[in-house]
Amino acid sequence: MRQQEVLVRFGELALRCDDLDHILEQASLLVRDALGSDLAKVMELQEDGETLLVRAGVGWPPGIVGQVRVKAERGSSEGFALRKGEPAVSPDIDAEERFTYPAFIRDTGVRALVNVIIIGGEGRPPYGILQVDSLRPREFSDTDISFLRSYANLLAAAVDRLRVAAEQEAAQQALRESEDHHRASVELNPQIPWTADANGRITGFSDRWLDLTGQTREEALRTSWRDSPHPEDRERLEGAWRNAVRSGQPFDMEARIRTASGDYRWLRARAAPRHGPQGTIVGWYGTLEDIEDRKRLENALHALNDALEQRVIERTEALEREQQQRAAAEEKLRQAQKMEAVGQLTGGIAHDFNNLLTAIIGSLSFMEKRRAQGRIGELDRYIAAAQSAAKRAAALTHRLLAFSRRQTLDPRPTDINQLVRGLEEMIRRTVGPEVEVEVALRAGLWTALVDRNQMENALLNLCINARDAMPDGGRLRIETAHAWVDPLMAEEWDLTAGAYVTLTVTDTGTGMPPEVVERAFDPFFTTKPLGKGTGLGLSMIYGFVRQSGGHVRIDSAPGQGTSAVLYLPRHSGAAAAAEAPPGATMAAAAAPGRTVLVVDDEPAIRSLVTEVLEDMGCSTLQAADGATGLNALRAAGQVELLVTDVGLPGGMNGRQVAEAARALRPGLKVLLITGYAESAVIGEVALEPGIELLTKPFVMDDLARRMRRMLAA
Structure with missing residues (x-):
C-alpha cells in the first residue's frame, strides 16, 4: 500500500513539476521511503554511453551527489542493468560473485542494492539507472522489483516529457530568432529587392525604389521603370534582361538610374531565376545595389593609376641605380670587415705562437749547444722550458677550436655540483684571500651532458676573469640551478x-659597458693591459658551450659587477664517475703479455705509441690504415685494446674501424685519438661503454695513464 501511494504521489509530481532536479531529488526520497531503505540515487548516463553521473540522491555523504562518476563496465551491476535492461539485485554485496561495485559504494557501507534501468524516449538511449541501497543485507521481493520498474518508468516518462518540452521551446526560440533575423536583414539591407514573373514582367519593388526614383508603385509596376535608366544604358540594360529571361541564366548588369532629383546614380541590378517543382522557371528574385561611391572611387583610382604608372617607372629606374651603388658599397664594406677580422685573428695567433715558438726553438738551440759542450746536466732545464711552451701552444690551439666550435669534445653525463665542489679549494687559492667566495649549489641538481675537462677549464676561466675584475677584492658567487627554455627563447x-x-x-667587480659586453666573445678581444690576457678565454667558453648544445649569457653594467650564466643541456640519467686524478698510478694494471693493436697513418706517432706500450710490457700490432688493421685483428689471437687515429686514409676512418673491430671482437676496448675536429665523424660511438677519446697533442704520460686504466678495466 505504501508503494502504491508513492506511485500516485510521484505520478502527480511528474505531471505537475517542470524542474528536473526537483523531480529527481523527490524521486530518490520517495523511493527510499517506499522500500524502507537507507539510501537511493539517480545516475544519469553521459554522452559516451558508459559513464554514469550521480545526478541526485538522498542519504549520501557530501561529495557524492553531483560529483561522483561511475563506469558501467562489463561485470558491474550498473553495466548489467544497462546492457540487459533487467534489474540487477544484490542482497549482500560481500557475498556477491557476479558483480563488481564502485569504491564509493563500499566506502559508504552499502551492503545491499538494486539497480533498475530508466528507459529513454522513442529512439533515445536509456536516461540512466535508479538505484536503492541498504546499509544492511536484505532481500528485495518480487513486489519490490515490480514496484521499482513501474516507478522507473514513471520517472522515464517525466524525464522524456521535460526533454520534449525543452526541444520544442528551443525550436520555437530558433524560429523566432530566424524570423527576427530575416526581418532585420530586409530592413537593414542597403540593397533594394524586386521581383518579376517568368516572362520578365516586374511584379514588385520595395519602397526604397520608389523613394529613389520618385515613382508611384503603379508607375513602377507598369513599364515606367524602363524610363529610369540613362539613355546611353537603356538599350544595353533591356537587351541583357530579355536574354536572361529567354535563357534562364542569372542577370547581372550595371547602369545609371535617374533619381527623384533628376540626377543619375550608378546601380547594379542582379536577379536569379526561381524554379518550380518540375524545374521550370516560375519567377525571378532580384536586387538593386547603389554603387555610385564605388564607381567614383574606381574613376579616381583609374586616374591615379595613370599618374602613378609614370612615377613608378621613374622611381624604378632610380632604385635600380641606387641598388647598384649600394651593392658596390656593401661589397667594399664586407671586404673591409673581412680583412679586419682576419687581421685581428692572424695578428693574435701570430703574436702568441711566435712567443711560444721562440721559447721552443731557443730551448732546442741551447740543448744542442750544451750537448756539444758536454754540459749534459743543464739539458733538463731547457727540456722543461720547451715542453711548457709546447703545452701552451696546444692549449692555444684548443682555445681556437673551441671558439670556432670545431674542437673534439668528449661529452659525458656530469654532476656539475660535484665538479664545483672538486674545484672549490683551487678556486679559493687562485682568487686569493681578498675575494670572498660563495658557493650555492641546488639540491638534487639534474645531470648535464658536457665534456668534464672543458667544463672545468670554463669555470676556472670565469673565476679568474672575475678575480681580475676585482683588483681591490670583492665577492665571487658560484651557483647552480635548473632552467626551462621556452620556444621563444629557444628561437x-x-x-x-x-x-x-x-x-x-x-x-662585484668593475663591470662592463654594453659595447664591451657585445664584443666579449670575440677572439683576441680583451680589455686587459698588453701581455695580461690573450682574449681567448671567453671565446673558448662560448665555443665550448655552444658546441655542447648550450648557451652563454652575460649581464653586466659599469660599477655593477658581472654575471655569466652557462646553460648546459640536461641529461636524463646518472652522472658518470669522475676520473682518477693525474697523480693516481695504475702501474699494477699493466701486466706483461697484453696485446694492443695500434692504427695510425703517421709513422712517428705510431712509433711513439708503440714505444710507450712496450715500456708497459705489452705486445703490439701496427697498421697504417683501417683495412690493414682489421686484417691484423682477424689474424691475431687475443687483443685487449685497439688504439686508432680518427682520421685515416683508405676510405675507412677511425670510427668505422672501431665499429668493425668491435663487431669482430665484442667488448674490445677502443681508444680513439684525434688532432682535429672530427666530432661529426666520431658521432655517438665515443659515448659507448669501452670506447674513450684522447685529443692530440698529448704527453706520453697521459697516453700511458689512459691505456693502463683501460687495460685494467
Whole structure:
C-alpha cells in the first residue's frame, strides 16, 4: 500500500513539476521511503554511453551527489542493468560473485542494492539507472522489483516529457530568432529587392525604389521603370534582361538610374531565376545595389593609376641605380670587415705562437749547444722550458677550436655540483684571500651532458676573469640551478626548447659597458693591459658551450659587477664517475703479455705509441690504415685494446674501424685519438661503454695513464 501511494504521489509530481532536479531529488526520497531503505540515487548516463553521473540522491555523504562518476563496465551491476535492461539485485554485496561495485559504494557501507534501468524516449538511449541501497543485507521481493520498474518508468516518462518540452521551446526560440533575423536583414539591407514573373514582367519593388526614383508603385509596376535608366544604358540594360529571361541564366548588369532629383546614380541590378517543382522557371528574385561611391572611387583610382604608372617607372629606374651603388658599397664594406677580422685573428695567433715558438726553438738551440759542450746536466732545464711552451701552444690551439666550435669534445653525463665542489679549494687559492667566495649549489641538481675537462677549464676561466675584475677584492658567487627554455627563447638563442642546468658566476667587480659586453666573445678581444690576457678565454667558453648544445649569457653594467650564466643541456640519467686524478698510478694494471693493436697513418706517432706500450710490457700490432688493421685483428689471437687515429686514409676512418673491430671482437676496448675536429665523424660511438677519446697533442704520460686504466678495466 505504501508503494502504491508513492506511485500516485510521484505520478502527480511528474505531471505537475517542470524542474528536473526537483523531480529527481523527490524521486530518490520517495523511493527510499517506499522500500524502507537507507539510501537511493539517480545516475544519469553521459554522452559516451558508459559513464554514469550521480545526478541526485538522498542519504549520501557530501561529495557524492553531483560529483561522483561511475563506469558501467562489463561485470558491474550498473553495466548489467544497462546492457540487459533487467534489474540487477544484490542482497549482500560481500557475498556477491557476479558483480563488481564502485569504491564509493563500499566506502559508504552499502551492503545491499538494486539497480533498475530508466528507459529513454522513442529512439533515445536509456536516461540512466535508479538505484536503492541498504546499509544492511536484505532481500528485495518480487513486489519490490515490480514496484521499482513501474516507478522507473514513471520517472522515464517525466524525464522524456521535460526533454520534449525543452526541444520544442528551443525550436520555437530558433524560429523566432530566424524570423527576427530575416526581418532585420530586409530592413537593414542597403540593397533594394524586386521581383518579376517568368516572362520578365516586374511584379514588385520595395519602397526604397520608389523613394529613389520618385515613382508611384503603379508607375513602377507598369513599364515606367524602363524610363529610369540613362539613355546611353537603356538599350544595353533591356537587351541583357530579355536574354536572361529567354535563357534562364542569372542577370547581372550595371547602369545609371535617374533619381527623384533628376540626377543619375550608378546601380547594379542582379536577379536569379526561381524554379518550380518540375524545374521550370516560375519567377525571378532580384536586387538593386547603389554603387555610385564605388564607381567614383574606381574613376579616381583609374586616374591615379595613370599618374602613378609614370612615377613608378621613374622611381624604378632610380632604385635600380641606387641598388647598384649600394651593392658596390656593401661589397667594399664586407671586404673591409673581412680583412679586419682576419687581421685581428692572424695578428693574435701570430703574436702568441711566435712567443711560444721562440721559447721552443731557443730551448732546442741551447740543448744542442750544451750537448756539444758536454754540459749534459743543464739539458733538463731547457727540456722543461720547451715542453711548457709546447703545452701552451696546444692549449692555444684548443682555445681556437673551441671558439670556432670545431674542437673534439668528449661529452659525458656530469654532476656539475660535484665538479664545483672538486674545484672549490683551487678556486679559493687562485682568487686569493681578498675575494670572498660563495658557493650555492641546488639540491638534487639534474645531470648535464658536457665534456668534464672543458667544463672545468670554463669555470676556472670565469673565476679568474672575475678575480681580475676585482683588483681591490670583492665577492665571487658560484651557483647552480635548473632552467626551462621556452620556444621563444629557444628561437632567439638558437637552442632546443626544454630543460637545462645553469652554472652562474657572479662578481662585484668593475663591470662592463654594453659595447664591451657585445664584443666579449670575440677572439683576441680583451680589455686587459698588453701581455695580461690573450682574449681567448671567453671565446673558448662560448665555443665550448655552444658546441655542447648550450648557451652563454652575460649581464653586466659599469660599477655593477658581472654575471655569466652557462646553460648546459640536461641529461636524463646518472652522472658518470669522475676520473682518477693525474697523480693516481695504475702501474699494477699493466701486466706483461697484453696485446694492443695500434692504427695510425703517421709513422712517428705510431712509433711513439708503440714505444710507450712496450715500456708497459705489452705486445703490439701496427697498421697504417683501417683495412690493414682489421686484417691484423682477424689474424691475431687475443687483443685487449685497439688504439686508432680518427682520421685515416683508405676510405675507412677511425670510427668505422672501431665499429668493425668491435663487431669482430665484442667488448674490445677502443681508444680513439684525434688532432682535429672530427666530432661529426666520431658521432655517438665515443659515448659507448669501452670506447674513450684522447685529443692530440698529448704527453706520453697521459697516453700511458689512459691505456693502463683501460687495460685494467
